[in-house]
Amino acid sequence: MTENTRTNTDFVAVNHTVFPTEGVAEVSALYVDTGSGDGSQPGEAYEIVGRRSIRVYAHRRVSLSTYFNAFPASYWQHSTNVRSVRLVATVEGKGLISVYKSSARGRASALASKSFSDETVTFDLPITSFIDGGSYWFDIAAGNSDATLVSAEWQVAAPEDWTPGKTTVGITTFNRPSYCLNQIIAVGQNEHVHDVLDRVIVVDQGTDLVSDQPGFDDAAAALGDKLEVLRQPNLGGSGGFSRAMLESLGSEESRYVLLLDDDAISEPEAIVRAVRFADFAITPTIVGGGMLHLDDRSVLYTQGEVWDQRKSWMRPSGASEYDHDFAEETLRETPGLHRHLGADFNGWWMCLIPTAILREIGLSLPVFLKFDDIEYSLRAREHGYPTVCLPGVAVWHMAWHDKDPTRTWEEYFIHRNRVITGLLHSHVRNGGFLPLHSFLGDIKLLFMLQYSAVRLRHEALRDVMRGPAVLPDLLPGKQAEIREMRTAYIDSKVVEDLSALPPVRRSSFAILGGVRKPTNPIAALVLAARVGARQLLIKQSPGSRLNPERIISAQDINWWRFADIDSALVTSPDGLGVAWYQRDRSTMHRFLLRSIRLNLALARRWKVLSEEFAKGTPKVTSPDQWRATFDKVQKD
Numbered sequence: 001m002t003e004n005t006r007t008n009t010d011f012v013a014v015n016h017t018v019f020p021t022e023g024v025a026e027v028s029a030l031y032v033d034t035g036s037g038d039g040s041q042p043g044e045a046y047e048i049v050g051r052r053s054i055r056v057y058a059h060r061r062v063s064l065s066t067y068f069n070a071f072p073a074s075y076w077q078h079s080t081n082v083r084s085v086r087l088v089a090t091v092e093g094k095g096l097i098s099v100y101k102s103s104a105r106g107r108a109s110a111l112a113s114k115s116f117s118d119e120t121v122t123f124d125l126p127i128t129s130f131i132d133g134g135s136y137w138f139d140i141a142a143g144n145s146d147a148t149l150v151s152a153e154w155q156v157a158a159p160e161d162w163t164p165g166k167t168t169v170g171i172t173t174f175n176r177p178s179y180c181l182n183q184i185i186a187v188g189q190n191e192h193v194h195d196v197l198d199r200v201i202v203v204d205q206g207t208d209l210v211s212d213q214p215g216f217d218d219a220a221a222a223l224g225d226k227l228e229v230l231r232q233p234n235l236g237g238s239g240g241f242s243r244a245m246l247e248s249l250g251s252e253e254s255r256y257v258l259l260l261d262d263d264a265i266s267e268p269e270a271i272v273r274a275v276r277f278a279d280f281a282i283t284p285t286i287v288g289g290g291m292l293h294l295d296d297r298s299v300l301y302t303q304g305e306v307w308d309q310r311k312s313w314m315r316p317s318g319a320s321e322y323d324h325d326f327a328e329e330t331l332r333e334t335p336g337l338h339r340h341l342g343a344d345f346n347g348w349w350m351c352l353i354p355t356a357i358l359r360e361i362g363l364s365l366p367v368f369l370k371f372d373d374i375e376y377s378l379r380a381r382e383h384g385y386p387t388v389c390l391p392g393v394a395v396w397h398m399a400w401h402d403k404d405p406t407r408t409w410e411e412y413f414i415h416r417n418r419v420i421t422g423l424l425h426s427h428v429r430n431g432g433f434l435p436l437h438s439f440l441g442d443i444k445l446l447f448m449l450q451y452s453a454v455r456l457r458h459e460a461l462r463d464v465m466r467g468p469a470v471l472p473d474l475l476p477g478k479q480a481e482i483r484e485m486r487t488a489y490i491d492s493k494v495v496e497d498l499s500a501l502p503p504v505r506r507s508s509f510a511i512l513g514g515v516r517k518p519t520n521p522i523a524a525l526v527l528a529a530r531v532g533a534r535q536l537l538i539k540q541s542p543g544s545r546l547n548p549e550r551i552i553s554a555q556d557i558n559w560w561r562f563a564d565i566d567s568a569l570v571t572s573p574d575g576l577g578v579a580w581y582q583r584d585r586s587t588m589h590r591f592l593l594r595s596i597r598l599n600l601a602l603a604r605r606w607k608v609l610s611e612e613f614a615k616g617t618p619k620v621t622s623p624d625q626w627r628a629t630f631d632k633v634q635k636d
């Protein structure tokens with residue numbers, strides 16, 4: 001490490017140190033670490049002066065070893081040719097700035113420190129020892145009086161032929177106008193974001209329009225002619241984002257398209273970081289952002305995921321885990337997050353895609369929603385283009401814990417698109433465990449009396465077997481079709497007024513006595529056999545149609561809880577009401593036979609279907625096909 005060793009080189013700011021100015025109490029642990037164990041709240045050691053500035057109180061010390069303010073050196077070493085970074089910090093008052101680095105094991109070591117007195121402090125730091133992981137950060141200690149960090153940024157040297165990239169930001173929305181407006185405001189109010197913006201394309205697919213919201217005109221004025229709102233029928237996330245992708249291809253200024261969910265809240269600095277990282281990437285790279293929980297804002301849902309092609313399902317990268325709370329365990333206390341975490345894909349809650357990749361491999365699969373983001377990154381990887389989920393780049397998004405897709409129409413799209421993604425990118429014989437998982441998933445839902453979900457899963461497999469050519473035609477109307485299909489089953493109907501339902505009363509006969517949660521695989525198999533025999537051989541009790549036999553909360557729903565009853569009231573995941581699940585032996589017989597037939601057909605036809613989808617995907621994802629789809633739905 002040397003100080004001020006380079007003087008005749010142009011440097012580019014790639015990370016600005018930032019701080020929250022709204023909702024500070026909920027998110028401060030993502031920006032500042034005081035070591036106090038209280039979520040690093042301002043007040044005792046520091047206060048936030050502005051978006052880029054904090055004041056550290058006399059004789060206090062704060063660390064910026066945090067999610068949003070540490071510099072992810074390992075990712076820069078892996079994906080770019082950059083081999084040094086410059087820290088430039090402007091400070092007022094007197095104190096000490098100390099620079100630290102971490103190893104892949106999460107161990108911190110001090111590199112250098114410098115006393116300051118109303119000056120700008122500069123450090124040049126090597127990026128040469130971070131193959132396995134590690135970050136840089138700095139601490140500020142105030143002297144006998146308060147000290148203020150006016151601003152700080154991490155800079156890298158720009159090659160002579162380097163040109164800064166710009167992005168089209170694509171936001172797709174469907175009847176979430178207030179959320180979407182907040183996203184537009186977040187993008188437009190940050191001066192650094194404007195430096196990397198070409199256009200902001202809002203694809204409004206709803207009837208409650210964002211342009212009709214109070215405050216829209218002011219938000220639009222902040223972006224000026226960069227903002228364009230497009231209307232189209234609801235084609236789901238894949239249709240909305242593909243429209244933004246297509247628009248980005250029409251602009252010579254857009255080197256990238258950045259996809260943002262409407263129901264997410266951006267950290268605006270993350271947009272700049274994603275663009276600048278992509279600018280310096282050796283290979284065109286999809287740069288993704290992490291997902292923080294919108295309802296528990298210091299919790300990181302994931303920092304990258306990988307694809308298990310044996311199951312055609314996802315899991316966290318490396319040794320990381322889902323739902324890490326930085327207010328409980330800071331970055332310095334979490335060794336697993338200091339490792340370089342490889343990712344196979346990134347959710348489209350925030351994802352930057354180079355337009356060069358769009359031109360080569362096409363746009364999204366026309367699958368409405370779910371798995372479009374996974375499939376796209378896997379497709380890009382097979383063409384040599386990696387995905388990086390970059391620490392310090394993230395949005396706050398609605399969490400999944402209050403959702404259960406098996407109890408909504410979304411189950412059709414999840415199951416269909418999972419199988420399609422497996423057909424395209426699972427390179428194990430006959431799809432590995434996926435056909436078996438599909439069948440066992442049906443059995444589990446049948447045991448839980450969720451007949452509507454099983455019906456949608458069967459419809460999903462039938463549509464998969466029709467091949468890729470039908471996907472564009474299914475896009476406009478399939479959602480309405482399956483929503484209507486689902487209403488034929490009583491488990492789909494949520495009643496909000498509990499007093500309108502009969503009281504709970506036991507009427508069915510429990511074979512072999514009561515039921516407990518199985519504690520080992522053998523016990524689970526024995527109980528599953530017992531449940532299966534009961535549901536196949538014994539007709540449901542007449543009384544179970546007159547009175548529910550049990551109340552089961554949404555978080556407790558599991559197959560074994562239905563082992564000794566024929567009906568139950570099951571609360572909805574959002575807590576607004578209950579659905580009355582009722583066992584029906586004839587439906588069980590019919591759906592079980594259909595499940596066996598469809599999943600056996602999937603296993604037998606896997607190779608043929610895989611080849612068919614591989615051959616047909618380039619056509620259905622091409623800009624020309626998407627353009628034809630948009631033209632058709634606009635005419636209709």
